Amino acid sequence: MRLILVAVLLGVALATRVSYEGYKVLRFNPTGDQLKLLKHFSNSPGFDFWNEPRRYGGNLDIMVSPAQLPFFLTYLKQNSISFTVLNENVQTLIDAEIKHQEATPKAPRAISFDRYYRHSEINAYLEELAEKFRDLVTLESIGRSYEDRDMVVIKISSGGNGTRPVVLVDGGIHAREWIAPAMTLYIINQLVENSTANGALTDAVDWYILPVLNPDGYEFSHTNDRLWRKSRSRPASGSCYGADQNRNWDFHWMENGASNQRCSEIYAGSEPFSEVENRNLRDFAEAHKNRTKLYLTFHSYGNYLLYPWGYTSDLPSDWRTLQDLAERVDRAQVAAGGSPFDIGTSTNVLYAAAGGSDDYMKGVKGVALSYTAELTDTAYGFELPASYILPTVRQFFEGVRVFGTYVKDNFSAKS
Ligand SMILES: *[C@@H]1O[C@H](CO)[C@@H](O)[C@H](O)[C@H]1NC(C)=O
Numbered sequence: 396m397r398l399i400l401v402a403v404l405l406g407v408a409l410a411t412r413v414s415y416e417g418y419k420v421l422r423f424n425p426t427g428d429q430l431k432l433l434k435h436f437s438n439s440p441g442f443d444f445w446n447e448p449r450r451y452g453g454n455l456d457i458m459v460s461p462a463q464l465p466f467f468l469t470y471l472k473q474n475s476i477s478f479t480v481l482n483e484n485v486q487t488l489i490d491a492e493i494k495h496q497e498a499t500p501k502a503p504r505a506i507s508f509d510r511y512y513r514h515s516e517i518n519a520y521l522e523e524l525a526e527k528f529r530d531l532v533t534l535e536s537i538g539r540s541y542e543d544r545d546m547v548v549i550k551i552s553s554g555g556n557g558t559r560p561v562v563l564v565d566g567g568i569h570a571r572e573w574i575a576p577a578m579t580l581y582i583i584n585q586l587v588e589n590s591t592a593n594g595a596l597t598d599a600v601d602w603y604i605l606p607v608l609n610p611d612g613y614e615f616s617h618t619n620d621r622l623w624r625k626s627r628s629r630p631a632s633g634s635c636y637g638a639d640q641n642r643n644w645d646f647h648w649m650e651n652g653a654s655n656q657r658c659s660e661i662y663a664g665s666e667p668f669s670e671v672e673n674r675n676l677r678d679f680a681e682a683h684k685n686r687t688k689l690y691l692t693f694h695s696y697g698n699y700l701l702y703p704w705g706y707t708s709d710l711p712s713d714w715r716t717l718q719d720l721a722e723r724v725d726r727a728q729v730a731a732g733g734s735p736f737d738i739g740t741s742t743n744v745l746y747a748a749a750g751g752s753d754d755y756m757k758g759v760k761g762v763a764l765s766y767t768a769e770l771t772d773t774a775y776g777f778e779l780p781a782s783y784i785l786p787t788v789r790q791f792f793e794g795v796r797v798f799g800t801y802v803k804d805n806f807s808a809k810s
């Protein structure tokens with residue numbers, strides 16, 4: 396009986412997974428005119444823009460369904476738009492990933508970064524650390540997600556009684572960008588469990604880290620649709636769930652690079668802060684804004700290190716400081732074996748997007764140093780095999796070390 400039940404449940408789970416069989420990812424290096432043509436497809440069924448070119452000559456990757464492919468290829472030919480095939484069949488990678496996720500032992504065991512962890516495993520890890528490292532770690536629930544998941548911030552503080560400068564970190568605002576929560580977990584792991592090597596980063600600075608800012612979307616991307624991006628809030632009408640949480644912050648909301656169409660991947664939400672997950676982080680950031688000196692939010696992919704503004708191509712008055720620090724971060728991660736990041740404002744000439752968390756933290760919460768990191772530039776895009784997790788997060792941790800050292804050197808009382 397039980398076996399049959401398990402089989403039935405498994406069947407249901409498998410049946411509800413979205414298939415990307417025959418979907419291809421095409422990579423373009425479009426001219427300005429070509430980009431205009433290609434952008435017409437950005438909200439069409441069967442087309443998924445995996446990224447946006449950040450600068451002239453940058454890459455644009457578009458996933459196309461098998462149904463749309465013949466027509467699209469003809470269109471490209473007629474308009475003399477060249478491309479390369481980045482991925483022949485997205486489902487092949489997803490199948491391999493599912494197999495690996497299932498074959499690799501799950502928690503409880505020492506954290507190992509050899510697979511992507513589920514939201515419940517991530518929270519369990521935080522609890523384990525809070526129990527084992529009572530002098531260093533406390534947890535704070537900042538609220539529940541739309542589907543009632545606990546959003547837990549880990550506070551790493553070796554003392555100072557709440558007077559030290561704070562570095563605020565999050566990841567996973569976009570569900571399918573799995574390397575982002577993995578990066579936040581590695582930072583936690585290194586700051587807490589590798590204090591011999593990293594004690595200097597926590598002896599004068601407090602770290603507040605939210606591993607998954609979109610837990611419902613993240614889980615949905617594990618169980619139903621690997622390439623889900625948005626939150627999972629129920630629409631007032633229609634069948635398109637969720638909003639792009641990185642268009643939903645209340646700073647120049649909807650002014651640029653966002654959509655008011657519910658089905659769009661960049662739907663900004665019905666109003667600023669329509670998404671409860673963002674409200675939760677907003678309130679937490681408000682409570683600690685006096686001490687927060689640096690905000691760092693992880694995404695993938697493309698190897699970009701971006702700072703405000705995203706809503707306009709205007710530069711903030713302190714852009715030199717932001718640029719210089721980003722360059723130092725990049726040098727450190729390159730020295731650790733990473734490939735170089737493109738550095739600049741989120742708008743970077745071509746692609747404005749208002750309502751992002753980095754703009755909000757700087758523009759509203761007054762966190763001068765605010766960055767978005769788009770990790771990895773492999774041909775896998777979001778479908779980064781688990782074997783890449785450890786090298787990726789190790790390399791970028793050296794950049795995180797530069798961020799933390801900068802905050803310590805510039806903002807701590809050094810008492
Ligand atoms: C920390 O703050 C509390 C209350 O604000 C105070 O009672 C305590 O003495 C402080 N501890 C240190 C080490 O400063």
Ligand SMILES: *[C@@H]1O[C@H](CO)[C@@H](O)[C@H](O)[C@H]1NC(C)=O
Pocket residue numbers: 589592593
């Ligand atoms: C601790 O940090 C050092 C220095 O970055 C690194 O070489 C080592 O691999 C880390 N150890 C663990 C267990 O992560």
Ligand SMILES: *[C@@H]1O[C@H](CO)[C@@H](O)[C@H](O)[C@H]1NC(C)=O
Pocket residue numbers: 681682683684685
């Ligand atoms: C932040 O600092 C300002 C001015 O120093 C003070 O008025 C305010 O109460 C502080 N807010 C918090 C949340 O500590």
Ligand SMILES: CC(=O)N[C@H]1CO[C@H](CO)[C@@H](O)[C@@H]1O
Pocket residue numbers: 800801804805
């Ligand atoms: C403004 C300021 O004091 N900047 C300093 C921050 O700390 C770094 C060292 O990590 C210095 O090089 C900067 O001059």
Ligand SMILES: [Zn+2]
Pocket residue numbers: 568569572694695
């Ligand atoms: Zn993203």
